[in-house]
């Protein structure tokens with residue numbers, strides 16, 4: 081047992097992963113979480129017989145989660161029951177075409193032909209995606225590279241061009257795929273990080289491989305069972321979790337952090353890991369000056385979302401578990417959300433109907449839907465009201481009814497809706513962001529903040545605002561990598 085005390089601020093998946101990984105290294109770890117339950121954006125709502133995942137609903141790269149259990153000599157399947165889904169997604173277009181994404185090459189070829197795409201183009205695109213994934217995974221993901229210097233040392237100049245740095249993600253898609261339908265679908269893999277395919281760097285095309293090579297998974301009973309499984313593991317490892325314990329200050333002395341103030345009480349620590357995002361943590365807990373805060377401007381938030389849950393008294397048989405209803409003008413959709421930062425007139429909508437494969441999440445004969453259009457993060461200088469967001473909600477319902485969910489409004493028996501204002505309030509994310517920092521070729525080349533503070537050597541960060549960024553597997557990987565960094569730094 082290491083006698084050093086670590087405090088983790090926040091129990092999002094990144095914080096939980098860091099806490100578990102550090103406890104496995106022998107540190108005494110305490111998590112302070114402001115909310116009444118762990119998980120952060122991995123969140124659940126149970127009402128009137130319906131169970132909704134309020135946050136993530138797609139699990140990818142489960143082998144990254146598995147490592148948390150393996151390192152304690154356990155098997156994840158004893159804690160978290162998962163299964164692959166088919167199809168991965170169903171894609172609906174305004175012209176009535178419907179295309180499934182399926183990792184089986186024969187099935188995928190048949191789906192491509194439905195919209196006139198030569199299946200060989202999809203195969204070539206997926207090979208391009210796989211090469212990018214292997215490149216990005218070797219260093220950026222698995223080594224946890226944080227700085228340009230570390231990047232240069234690991235990859236060397238010879239690998240530089242392999243990142244396809246002179247194209248956007250859409251540019252990479254367009255090279256291989258020729259039909260607007262297939263382009264829209266593969267562009268929309270950017271949804272995993274809440275950014276724009278027209279502004280993200282081409283190497284973000286690695287995300288198709290995350291799904292096509294490693295599959296897309298569901299957690300029986302809903303994704304919150306990930307949090308429940310991790311809680312069991314933490315109990316076994318002796319990680320202390322203090323709920324309803326908001327950290328309001330991080331104290332510092334002589335260039336180091338010394339502990340946190342929570343519920344008016346000071347808790348000393350040798351090392352602090354903040355799962356609160358980097359910008360709010362520096363601004364609100366460390367009270368850094370304006371000059372320092374300006375140095376973080378490249379860490380612009382990812383998009384936010386309108387998160388709408390509907391309990392229905394019927395089922396829509398045409399839906400799959402995961403569905404995308406595309407904007408008729410996706411380029412404009414991205415431009416409106418990520419450049420003009422306005423509510424989109426015709427958004428692309430992600431719709432989850434977990435009741436398609438899990439009968440426990442809705443009453444018999446009923447669907448439970450989670451609906452998520454991506455929308456801009458909060459702009460405090462030009463704030464929108466809840467009423468503005470509710471106008472968008474009506475547009476979303478209009479679009480769903482137009483695209484096949486006939487009389488949807490008449491079948492709603494339960495409704496819950498969170499706007500970016502609620503998301504910020506719930507998780508203290510920067511401007512209501514849902515995936516941390518945006519991946520933008522021009523603003524930050526998809527780099528997020530480093531895991532170790534540039535100001536206080538014993539302060540570390542974990543989660544969506546830190547490399548490699550948002551999405552459940554990435555923040556879990558970040559937690560494992562931050563623990564490695566802490567151990568290496570602590571021992572030298």
Ligand SMILES: Cc1cc2nc3c(=O)[nH]c(=O)nc-3n(C[C@H](O)[C@H](O)[C@H](O)COP(=O)(O)OP(=O)(O)OC[C@H]3O[C@@H](n4cnc5c(N)ncnc54)[C@H](O)[C@@H]3O)c2cc1C
Nearest residue numbers: 090092094114120121135136137138327356543544551552
């Ligand atoms: C609607 C939605 C859909 C999504 N869909 C997917 C998906 O399908 N697949 C996927 O992989 N990812 C998805 N994501 C993204 C994914 O949920 C996040 O990237 C990930 O869960 C974020 O983890 P995190 O470690 O950054 O912490 P967060 O989840 O942001 O948690 C931070 C925690 O810190 C706490 N906290 C903050 N400040 C303080 C403080 N001062 N004191 C104490 N506690 C504090 C917060 O309460 C919170 O619990 C989705 C997110 C949302 C919101």
